[in-house]
Amino acid sequence: MTRLTKILTNSSAAVALTVAGFTAAPALADGEQVFFMLPNSTTIRFERRDAPLFVAAMEERMPGATVTVQNGEGDPVRQQRLVEDAIAQGADLIVYTSSDANLSAGALRAAEEAGVPVLLYEHDAIGGLAEAHVLFNARAVGQAQGQRAAELIEAMPEGTIRIARVKGNQGEYGTTQYELGQNEYLDPLIASGRVEIVCEDFTPNWDPVQAQAFAEDCLTRTGGEVDMFLGMNDGTTGGSVAALISQGYAPGEIVVTGGQDATIEALQFIAQGWQDNTVFKDLRVMAEAAADMAVAILNGEDLPAEWMNGEVDNDYMMVPAAFLPVNNVTLDNISDVVEAGIYTWAEVCQGAEDSQLCQDNL
Structure with a gap:
């Protein structure tokens, strides 16, 4: 069963x-x-x-x-x-x-x-x-992801930031809207030369295994010269995290952002330092x-x-x-998900028990 x-x-x-x-x-x-x-x-x-x-x-x-x-x-x-x-x-x-x-x-x-x-x-x-359609505001999701990426880029050292974009299932309304929302913040940075897109592709069926394969291939093709993986949901960001783990990177060495769905795996990655955000729906x-x-x-x-x-x-x-x-969640407000009764701190902190966040809340 x-x-x-x-x-x-x-x-x-x-x-x-x-x-x-x-x-x-x-x-x-x-x-x-x-x-x-x-x-x-x-x-x-x-x-x-x-x-x-x-x-x-x-x-x-x-x-x-x-x-x-x-x-x-x-x-x-x-x-x-x-x-x-x-x-x-x-x-x-x-x-x-x-x-x-x-x-x-x-x-x-x-x-x-x-x-x-x-x-x-x-x-x-x-x-x-x-008859009708019930959905989370997809454009707002993309805007939240793009705004967060722009904030992270602003805090990075001067020079060109190299980004790999791990998109969703091609042709879907959601994928299109997420991309448009992200582009509101990325396009000016690309135009100014602050950002270079070094790899980008869609993820068939939102499959995390496909996302991981793309991220691994991108790391290989660029010789690891990637500063950020920008996904569209927790499956695509999770694939990027899996690729970094498989290739021996440390948490935070390459930024992974653009999460969505607030899965327990994504929240644990945030607590552990592997992933930066997830859009909580x-x-x-x-x-x-x-x-x-x-x-x-x-x-x-x-x-x-x-x-x-x-x-x-x-x-x-x-x-x-x-x-x-929708609500964008990072380490600073991950408590929003716990307070909503979705998960407990014990669940969120699995694998990150020694972090300051978890010591303060367990």
Whole structure:
């Protein structure tokens, strides 16, 4: 039994989890049938936190509903089959985090033809009908990452700072917005000659292993002449950290910044000195928003005005959107995550017990 299966089975909601194949869930209970489609297992937040939080939020609001959680495992063809299977099982709503935004039109079309509404969750999905989109403000994430990188660069010695950019999955709304936000701060530094981009590439499926391979290759090609790795989430920054560890660097010898998601691994890297920041997105807030929106859609009601504050263009329509706030976390305010009840100091400080931060808080 997987860790997520244990989490979900322990919930009082009726939950089914498909971890292999796309066929499916056991016989579903009476009541509304909601299928939550996860994108992959490489971005660990989705199975570890998003799914159980959404299940709990739905149980609170609509206890008679069944939430079935399934994972596309980074394969848009598999994910479309999961959507088609959900429709065949009588889905009333599909909460959809695309495995590949650029290849999601088929899944959206299948739902539209079957008359099953779709609520987009975090990732965008291009080329099809959706009732709404709940996501963290991706441009603000990129701006926070870029601003932090600029602050770190300003504190570095005079001369050209050599940066390797480890981007996200190519073509996604989030990746595009993170890059635009980062560029607001990087472009002037590049134009002035203060910054040189020595390596840059996208990370297929946000895979940390791919990010590590890129970082190792960059270190080899530049002879280690890299001052900063700038990522877009904790998977890409974690890949950079893994590359530095594998090649014998010490914590802080090369700056790693541009984290996002506040995973426990990223927070531990921050406490240990390997990573500079992570953008904290309170997934409890996202679960609340998504559940409120899901219930409104299922009940045929207007989308909840308290959440709706924008639109996302998915090349098919302007999708009504709930943009959620973000918080950049460094060593100076890592306590924000602990105070939010996400992790304990004992968890954050694993491997960094002797640091001043952890001695002050353990």
